[in-house]
Amino acid sequence: MPIQTRYGIALDTDLQKTWGADFSIDFIVPLELVSQWRRCGLVSDFLANYHSFCFKDPTKALSVLSTIINELLENAVKFSKDKNKLVTLSLRHFNHTIYIETINVSDQPNASRLNEFVLKLDQNNADTLFFEQLEKAATTVGISGLGLLSVIKDYDAQLGLLIYPKVDESNCYEITVTIAVELSTIDAL
């Protein structure tokens, strides 16, 4: 049975289709090339910089936005099925909220792991879950998975997740992750 999940915010459709993103970029980070990994940080810094002037303290906003965007982007790149596959990153500033969204294509095990993650998140406090995962990650080699939890916990962010099977590719899933963070939360830090 293919996985199909709709969780949290921004359930209807992706950012571009809903409102048109303020900024959207499609790019590829070949995961095999460690030197290319820096692109995640470069893109995050650029996009954060682009939006930071809307805030009372642009330096602080840049730091927070870049942190959040980078965590989403690293996840999307790491968990893409084909390591050279396209990742779409979009950002939208609407009223008092910043929405950041990534879309990538992943396989069944990754889709299943994400699905289990949101089920856990639904039943547990993000703070509690973060420390459980941190203890687990500290004793398990190669597993982190704390990016989303740290964003939710540290910046009081809301999460949206869509997982849909790709109709044209078997065992492939389109994964849309949306994070919404209030401008006031960033200003208050």
Add this chain to the structure above:
Amino acid sequence: MNNDDYKIHFDDPNKVTISGVLRLQSPTIYDDLFAPIRDTISQGQSMTMDIQNVSFLNSSGITALARLIIVARAHDSPFFIIGKENIPWQKKSIVSLKRLWPKLEITLT
């Protein structure tokens, strides 16, 4: 240990100063980088990490830091972290690491 993005300097065997941007690909890569720190605290010795000039650390880095704290906890090795109040990720993520080990000393300047 230097890289275009970050610098790791051991002022003495029990004090390390890290600066720059740390956004490495996985906790395992950080483990290699932090190996001398782990060796020191595994021997029950104290460690001071000065991260005041680390502008970014990703969640893989937080995981690697948590691993060090858990080693310090296991050996009851005094562990001090010096950070900066006005760097948002330090204020949020580093302070919350105390929950892993209440004896962890964190100073934000």
